[in-house]
Amino acid sequence: MRIAIHRFPDLCTSYDRPDSEGKLVWRSNQPRALLSHAVMEAAQEVLRIHGEDGYRAKWVQHPFPVAALQDLRRLHMRHDACGLPHDTESSAPAR
Numbered sequence: 001m002r003i004a005i006h007r008f009p010d011l012c013t014s015y016d017r018p019d020s021e022g023k024l025v026w027r028s029n030q031p032r033a034l035l036s037h038a039v040m041e042a043a044q045e046v047l048r049i050h051g052e053d054g055y056r057a058k059w060v061q062h063p064f065p066v067a068a069l070q071d072l073r074r075l076h077m078r079h080d081a082c083g084l085p086h087d088t089e090s091s092a093p094a095r
Contacts (some may be wrong), residue, residue, distance in 0.1 A: 003028045
């Protein structure tokens with residue numbers, strides 16, 4: 001998968017601008033299995049640390065995307081022949 005991060009002067013006014021109008025600050029090509037695993041692990045860690053209520057309190061505008069994380073985990077495990085270890089336990093936050 002090709003990943004590119006572009007910097008724009010103001011997110012509020014640049015949200016729908018094409019990438020070509022931003023400054024390319026980072027680019028990488030990664031295998032889908034590796035990228036999906038990294039995103040899944042990072043999201044699970046955010047949920048573990050903050051919990052759904054803590055996430056909402058910290059990021060205010062949006063709840064934690066639990067359903068999207070569950071979909072990513074299901075699809076990753078089904079289609080990505082990933083050889084990395086997986087936390088198959090619930091993503092419930094530590095108490």
